[in-house]
Amino acid sequence: MDEFGQLEELDKRHFLHPTSSIQQQQDMGPSFIFKEGRGIYLEDIKGNVVIDGMSSLWNVNVGHGRTELGDVAKEQMAKLAYSSCFGTFSNEPAIRLSASLAALAPGDLQATFFTSGGSEANDTAYKLARHYWILKGKPERKKIISRTKSYHGVTMGATSATGLQPFREFTSSLAPDFFHVAHFNSSALRKLIEAEGPDTIAAFIAEPIQGAGGVHIAPENYFKEVKNICVEYGILFLTDEVITGFGRTGKWFGIEHYGVTPDMMCFAKGVSSGYAQLGGVMLSEQIHEEFKKLSTGTLLHGYTYSGHAMACGVALKNIELVEKENLIENAKTMGEKLLAGLKQIQGKRKIVGEVRGLGLMAAIEFIDKNRKSPVSPLIVNEAAKRGLICRSVLFDGQDTIVIAPPLIIKSEEVVKVIRILDDSIHEIESNE
Structure with a gap:
């Protein structure tokens, strides 16, 4: 048995994959076993090279194989890999990163609570929002409103907030006091608030651009409307920038496109470009000051790796690379250029419906009401054969492909991505 065969059998026997078909994993094993990454490319142990058209999980913003990040990790690990940040303990990378984030973030977001990733960041935001209202003498304000087609993670609170129904159906018991409203309907948000009672609502959370739910981009005035509603009813406005943060949309943070500032902002993924596990929640100056003024006991929330020294050191270097290489403007x-190419495909291929994108987040919808099964999984498989990884989204009756390549992608590589997508769509369309 060759190396791939050995690893395939070990994978099937011992490795339970996240967000996977367990039966498919057992029957077919891994489709790729990657061994190396360089720039926007990944290479597997068979020697196949593919474009990482999803930045893996929307997160490898500065691309693969960045030795600068490995060097920083090695240096920090040799000096101080980890120390507790509980109580009054701290470390230099965590302090410097929190200050750097305050300088980059929109508005008056100024203080950061660090986590190990996006799901933890979202759960933390819900707990901090509810604790805020306890401190304010209004413990009845505990309900969290999110939106349909949203994805906020898979911990218990994050699952409960996620608007994609299959994720909530995966478990037999969801966390209480989570509600969902139509994703681009500010009037529906107002009606839900009034129906539940404004004095029972703790916070409203939204992704600036919905990622895993299909790259849905809000109408121009939507976020100003929902921000005004939140201010009117005294509800905290939270944004989930786990996917959209750190240059992905062509700005440091996605909410900057809409001219509003949240009370809390969740982040992860692009903060370290996936080179270290890191996330967090940023608080506005007002919320932070009220926490300091009203708190009398211990903040009984925290993770072992909150403020992890090595991860924070990597994030600092990652932010430096984003700035130095002008990756936000490149995104x-x-x-x-990517969206223009998708529109050209739209004009040529009859099965293509809407195309949309902002920065390096884009989607292609497929249309045919009489079709018995979706075509996007077939196109994704065809694209993989031709050297491009992208993702199919089937939630809520969608038949959509999403794509989000690393922010370092070059013009000629965008052309290659478009060509592979067009050829793959043509191949499937021709066989219908």
Whole structure:
């Protein structure tokens, strides 16, 4: 048995994959076993090279194989890999990263609670929002409103907030006091608030651009409307920037496109480009000051790896690379080129419906009401054969492909992505 065969059998026997078909894993094993990454490319142990058109999980913003990040990790691990940040303990990378984030974040977001990833960041935001209202003498304000087509993670609270029904159906018991409203309907938000009672609502949370739910981009005035509603009813406005943060949309943070500032902002993924596990929640100056003024006991929330020294050191270097290499502007210009290419495909292929994108987040919808099964999984498989990884989204009756390549992508590589997508769509369309 060759190396792939040995690893395939070990994978099937011992490795339970996240967000996977367990039966498919057992029957077929891994489709790729990656061994190396360089730039926007991944190579598997068979020697196949593919474009990482999803930045793996929307997170490898600065691309693969960045030795600068490995060097920083090695240096920090040799000096101080980890120390507790509970109580009054701290470390230099965590302090410097929190200050750097305050300088980059929109508005008056100024203080950061660190987590190990996005789901933890979202759960933390819900707990901090509810604790805030306890401190304010209003413990009845505990309900969290999120939106349909949203994805906020898979911990218990994050699952309960996620608007994609299959994720909530996966478990037999959800956390209480979570509600969902139509994703781009500010009037529906107002009606839900009034129906439940404004004095029972703790917070409203939204992704600036919905990622895993299909790359849905809000109408121009939507976020200003929901922000005004939150202010009117005294409800905390939270944004989930786990996917959209750190340049993905052509700005540091996705909410900057809409001219509003949240009371809390969740982040992860792009903060370290996936080179270290890190996430967090940022608090506005007002919320932070009220926490300091009203708190009398211990903040009984925290993770072992909150403020992890090595992870924070990697994040600092990652932010430096994003700035030094002008990757936010590149995401904007290459995103415009990508969207223009998708629109060209739209004009040629009859099965393509809407195409949309902002920065290096884009989606292609497929249409045919009489079709018995979706075509996006077939196109994703065809694209993989041709050297491109992208993702199919089937939630809520969608038949959509999403794509989000690393922010370092070049013009000629965007052209290659478009060509592979077009050829793959043509192949499937021709066989219908």
